Amino acid sequence: MPSRSELVLRACATNVDHTQTKYQNDSVLEQAVIYAEKQLTATSSATTLAPPANSIARVSGGANI
Numbered sequence: 001m002p003s004r005s006e007l008v009l010r011a012c013a014t015n016v017d018h019t020q021t022k023y024q025n026d027s028v029l030e031q032a033v034i035y036a037e038k039q040l041t042a043t044s045s046a047t048t049l050a051p052p053a054n055s056i057a058r059v060s061g062g063a064n065i
Contacts, residue, residue: 001026001027001030002030004026007026007029007030007033010033010037011023011029011032011033011036014033014036014037014040015036016029016032016033016036
């Protein structure tokens with residue numbers, strides 16, 4: 001089980017309000033954080049696209065131009 005400070009950090013990153021009285025128990029807060037992380041992962045992974053093989057980023061080896 002992660003420490004309370006790690007849970008607070010993860011809660012802030014996922015917009016879970018860790019100051020609510022219903023999250024005084026670490027396991028309840030952890031469940032809320034895990035749920036929020038899964039929701040963020042599900043929405044963000046669907047919009048990630050790899051660059052096409054002939055793009056400038058791929059041809060130049062990924063260096064900034």
